[in-house]
Amino acid sequence: MREPDNIRYVAKTGVTWMGMIFWPKSSRYVSDLSAADAIPEGITRVGVFVNQPNQEISRIADRCCLDIIQLHGSESVTDIMALRKMLPEDSKVMKAISVSDANDVKKADSYADVVDILLFDTKCQTVGGSGKQFRS
DSSP: OOHHHHHHHHHHHTEEEEEEEETTSSTTBBBOOOGGGGSSSSSEEEEEESOOOHHHHHHHHHHTTSSSEEOOOOOOOOHHHHHHHHHTTTTTTEEEESSSHHHHHGGGGTTTOSSEEEEEEEESSSSSOSSSOOOO
């Protein structure tokens, strides 16, 4: 979500989570952080990031009052542990795992103790979801 009018319209449908892409290479990139101001109270705010510096993630999370930080890059366990120290205690961290086979699913084990949510995504040429189903 990046357009305030669209955010307000979608919010009326009863959604409980709303995401914003903060990765500049995405066609859905949220360049104007004030768009987050249109998200009503009570909706969980998710910010999506790809291999961005922890300081940048923390700054955007604070400005946009993000509830969940969704990481779609090659962030290591060490990177995530350092990021968590920069976020408010009640922030949740979600790690996306790109899956093309069963070995990719096993990668999630290393993140189990440092993230709150694991997201399994079909591996594709680009970053993020492809809309295609995977089998492991």
